[in-house]
Amino acid sequence: MDQLASRIERTSHSGLDKLFAPAQPNQIIFSAGYPDPALFPKDALDRATQHVFSQGQDKLLQYNTAAGLPALRQKLADKMAQKDGIHTDTDHIMLTQGAQQAIDLTARLMLNKDDGLVVEGPTYIGALAAFQAYEPTFYEIPMAEDGMDMDNLEAVLKEHAVKMIYTVPDFQNPTGVVMSLEKRQRLIDLANRYDVIILEDGTYRDLRYDGENLPTVKSLDTQSRVIYVSSFSKIIAPGLRMGWLTADDNLYRDILALKSGADIESSNLMMSILNAYLDENDLQKHIQIVCDNYREKKNAMLDAMAKYLPSQARYTKPEGGFFVWLTMPEDFNMADFLDKQLVPQTGVRFTPSTNLFPSGTIQNGARINFTGESIANIERGIQELGQTLTAAWKEQAAYVEAD
């Protein structure tokens, strides 16, 4: 049907749906951003839910407002002030359907068709899916081990009209990289100089397993040009679909109007449950339990990688977050390897790099999640990945030599 909006040519191939395809028995899923369901505070959420129902408020199931439950916004204001150096108020915070909707609404605020948008290369697959709906012109900035290449960014900003920069400075999805303080400051300076909005995605910020957190980019912002989004999906549970956004002044007001048009508001019941959970429990303590668990899993994965991956493989050693980024030599095609060898032979799945660069040109990388599977599965899955990858690489090398 040639009647559809032109955005469909891009959005129908995001690859996002594949990540959440139901697992077959015995598959090992390193491809999705699944938290470990054993860590969900199910009993505490159950109690919180019973409390909100038993408080007998009919309004619990009524409409709330586009911005969301005021008490919950206040908790977010307090949390961001204490943990993120972000000082704002309830009139500049809104609840969203995960960070994903906050990203979508920010793109909707900023992007006309063909507008310049900077993303890290590679970047979060869901952000690309959201952005593609607005048909921007993408500029990919290569990632170094301390964040985006800022010289490259400056060259792009000098040469092209760019409206917005999307960054995940803490435990970047998919590389696990943390942007250095120096680069955070330079990012702000460049955005100020070239009059660009920054969309900072702090989804993984609370999940640090080693070392100390750096200031958020938003905390360095003196010109109200950083929009900060984050989520409860990775620290509490994704089944709540609760995220949030903070922005200043007219940016906030305009996004709020867009939120109304997108889905009126978030669920009053769900916001009330989350609010009660936060009243009755120590979130920081819960996050500590989650971090202790994921630290072990990350170490198990890195140990297994050291043991089983071929010597040609390079991978990041993240201090937090959900992902390790694996790269093979440039001419190795990870998507082909995944579809033709790894999944059929072992049932192990990862996300190939072609889906994580808007250009789709970088083929030799893979995003590997370490939070969703058990340590036993991590060890077995990485062993199978390593063996299959070693064989595939040998085969390719032999083929190239013979060629």
Added chain:
Amino acid sequence: MDQLASRIERTSHSGLDKLFAPAQPNQIIFSAGYPDPALFPKDALDRATQHVFSQGQDKLLQYNTAAGLPALRQKLADKMAQKDGIHTDTDHIMLTQGAQQAIDLTARLMLNKDDGLVVEGPTYIGALAAFQAYEPTFYEIPMAEDGMDMDNLEAVLKEHAVKMIYTVPDFQNPTGVVMSLEKRQRLIDLANRYDVIILEDGTYRDLRYDGENLPTVKSLDTQSRVIYVSSFSKIIAPGLRMGWLTADDNLYRDILALKSGADIESSNLMMSILNAYLDENDLQKHIQIVCDNYREKKNAMLDAMAKYLPSQARYTKPEGGFFVWLTMPEDFNMADFLDKQLVPQTGVRFTPSTNLFPSGTIQNGARINFTGESIANIERGIQELGQTLTAAWKEQAAYVEAD
């Protein structure tokens, strides 16, 4: 800031936020589409929630899929087959954040900037807010008491390139009008002839207080060109934020990709609660209770209107839904009357017609909700509206005569 997307010029003035502005004490809110909170099945939802938590499924709080919980989609397939003449399957149904998100996603599927979009005049304010984000060219088709003026529609389709027609055929928001069967068939015939997609909004369809339902437009569709959306907000509770969409073949597949980009998926916990509620309760019986209550309120409002409104006032007498549509003579400005006289003098609020036509040119209409307030408030509010309106009309008539 001149950096924002051009859509902001339209979306920041939808008027939608005003509808949900928190009420002051003693205000009577006829402006919003609030259901009566006393009718929410709070205890049954509480029990359903306890059951889903006690079943001990860790996956309850994990990601599900973009389409949503399969068991809930099956129930929707059954419901639509039994009540709406729509025969589809779980692979063509998705859960959304209310019907609002389903409307937004359909607009996102269809509309490039400046594409032709037909809406009823007046139409649902939230749909306008969703559509404005895609910057279409609107064509307003005047409403008659049996639905859109089909000759006018045909003339528009003949003259202009139109991609989509948005209609609320059952108890239209805001007029309360039901589209006749003849017009439903003609709508389909015109859409077929001019190759146009129809977005059918069935949000109020289950809320019939008198008479018999007509077939859905979707049930008359033989060319897979009707996308049907509906919601649990009005029949169960809006605080769940649960709606759904069904479409055929590639339309469905492309909308699903857009749903992923918009918010990944709907809340697994909320879908599970709703699914358990539907397992444990008779939805049709609950709807009957709701209908019995709203019939009384509607009759109370119509009785009060007959008693208190000035003779110049015309109003619809709906057989279902949420709204009565009130019109005064053409030169009477309802928005001015609301802001300058009615609210300051009485605290009574309605939605003025200027917000309900994309052109904003029709000034003499008002959407009056009868479900959200008590019968006592309906009587008092309509009395105050009638007295204030009578005085305002006299004043205007005197002024015109003296002029």
